[in-house]
Amino acid sequence: MEQEFASTLLENAxxxxxxxxxxxxxxxxxLALHILRQEEKSGVALGEAIINLRKGVKxxxxxxxxxxxDVCPICSNPSRDASTICVVExxxxxxxxxxxxxYKGLYHVLGGVISPMDGIGPDKLEIDSLVxxxxxxxxxxxxxxxxxxxxxxxxDFYIYRRLxxxxxxxxxxxxxxxxxxxxxxxxxxxxxRSLLNRTLFSDSFKKxx
Amino acid sequence: MEQEFASTLLENAxxxxxxxxxxxxxxxxxLALHILRQEEKSGVALGEAIINLRKGVKxxxxxxxxxxxDVCPICSNPSRDASTICVVExxxxxxxxxxxxxYKGLYHVLGGVISPMDGIGPDKLEIDSLVxxxxxxxxxxxxxxxxxxxxxxxxDFYIYRRLxxxxxxxxxxxxxxxxxxxxxxxxxxxxxRSLLNRTLFSDSFKKxx
Numbered sequence: 001m002e003q004e005f006a007s008t009l010l011e012n013a014x015x016x017x018x019x020x021x022x023x024x025x026x027x028x029x030x031l032a033l034h035i036l037r038q039e040e041k042s043g044v045a046l047g048e049a050i051i052n053l054r055k056g057v058k059x060x061x062x063x064x065x066x067x068x069x070d071v072c073p074i075c076s077n078p079s080r081d082a083s084t085i086c087v088v089e090x091x092x093x094x095x096x097x098x099x100x101x102x103y104k105g106l107y108h109v110l111g112g113v114i115s116p117m118d119g120i121g122p123d124k125l126e127i128d129s130l131v132x133x134x135x136x137x138x139x140x141x142x143x144x145x146x147x148x149x150x151x152x153x154x155x156d157f158y159i160y161r162r163l164x165x166x167x168x169x170x171x172x173x174x175x176x177x178x179x180x181x182x183x184x185x186x187x188x189x190x191x192x193r194s195l196l197n198r199t200l201f202s203d204s205f206k207k208x209x
Numbered sequence: 210m211e212q213e214f215a216s217t218l219l220e221n222a223x224x225x226x227x228x229x230x231x232x233x234x235x236x237x238x239x240l241a242l243h244i245l246r247q248e249e250k251s252g253v254a255l256g257e258a259i260i261n262l263r264k265g266v267k268x269x270x271x272x273x274x275x276x277x278x279d280v281c282p283i284c285s286n287p288s289r290d291a292s293t294i295c296v297v298e299x300x301x302x303x304x305x306x307x308x309x310x311x312y313k314g315l316y317h318v319l320g321g322v323i324s325p326m327d328g329i330g331p332d333k334l335e336i337d338s339l340v341x342x343x344x345x346x347x348x349x350x351x352x353x354x355x356x357x358x359x360x361x362x363x364x365d366f367y368i369y370r371r372l373x374x375x376x377x378x379x380x381x382x383x384x385x386x387x388x389x390x391x392x393x394x395x396x397x398x399x400x401x402r403s404l405l406n407r408t409l410f411s412d413s414f415k416k417x418x
Binding site for chain 2: 017021036
């Protein structure tokens with residue numbers, strides 16, 4: 001398209017912004033014009049924050065969560081239970097579990113789930129490093145906390161097979177009716193599993209939340 | 210909120226991204242994690258494009274459109290009709306009119322419209338510079354091309370008053386039924402004005418579009 005923009009700087013910014021997920025060229029233009037309307041220092045701060053993020057973030061060599069040091073604050077926190085590993089798909093899932101404030105163990109971020117459709121095999125995920133971590137012997141429990149999807153459960157099963165020979169308890173997040181949900185809006189598979197894995201009612205008010 | 214993020218770099222990027230219009234903290238986090246998943250060079254390119262945009266863009270000293278030089282390519286193009294000025298609200302409107310390929314004159318970007326509710330008075334807009342441009346005497350027509358809103362028409366009227374003493378024709382974009390629209394979905398005010406300003410039918414197929 002011939003000279004749609006009066007400025008190649010604008011053209012360039014729109015092109016880069018439109019690579020972001022959910023941002024088309026129209027939205028990118030709106031964002032770029034917004035940046036132009038703000039004070040110079042706020043646009044520069046945005047650009048620098050992005051560059052610093054991309055250049056500066058490291059990944060924890062233990063759990064592969066993002067970190068500013070070689071080992072993240074969770075892995076290096078002596079008050080956390082280092083014998084339990086919660087296996088999650090992404091960095092974001094770590095934040096979500098941390099926000100529940102229910103978990104005091106460590107994490108292991110896989111960086112995805114097995115998905116042959118998207119060309120993601122076990123070799124592209126941090127599964128070997130998980131097996132290595134567990135095989136050192138100080139881990140008592142591995143909690144599989146991937147999504148309750150086809151890909152998540154396939155990955156759960158693959159990890160279960162890989163860890164099978166090691167002396168470690170492997171657990172999975174409970175499947176059941178979501179808190180706050182009506183029975184009539186809960187799917188049959190979930191209901192079936194929540195029935196099979198029903199818990200003692202008296203336990204439900206012993207828990208501290 | 211105590212340490213929601215494992216990294217202050219991430220925290221900082223999320224904060225800056227969430228200042229963009231329509232981007233909340235959740236979307237900002239999604240964007241930041243997307244940037245982290247991409248190659249380093251693409252994140253850096255985005256950041257640099259934003260900084261270069263904000264630092265490098267100038268405004269045309271004639272029409273206040275964005276430009277990379279002191280005078281923009283439209284104002285400095287000798288094949289354009291320098292006796293006609295189309296007054297628009299924003300840089301984006303210039304692009305929209307350019308895309309119609311119907312207009313060969315120059316522009317004047319106000320940088321907004323008069324809006325007492327938002328604290329925008331005439332002094333915050335490029336109205337004095339418009340009056341100055343017109344008073345130099347080489348302008349035959351000023352086309353008011355602001356939105357058909359309360360604020361747009363207030364601004365039209367204010368400019369009309371300011372230019373009133375000068376020997377220049379002042380026109381306004383036609384109000385009428387949008388091309389492609391049904392009568393039953395057109396509001397009464399628009400219908401009323403389209404009736405008052407009805408045009409000779411034979412003119413409608415003489416126009417070259």
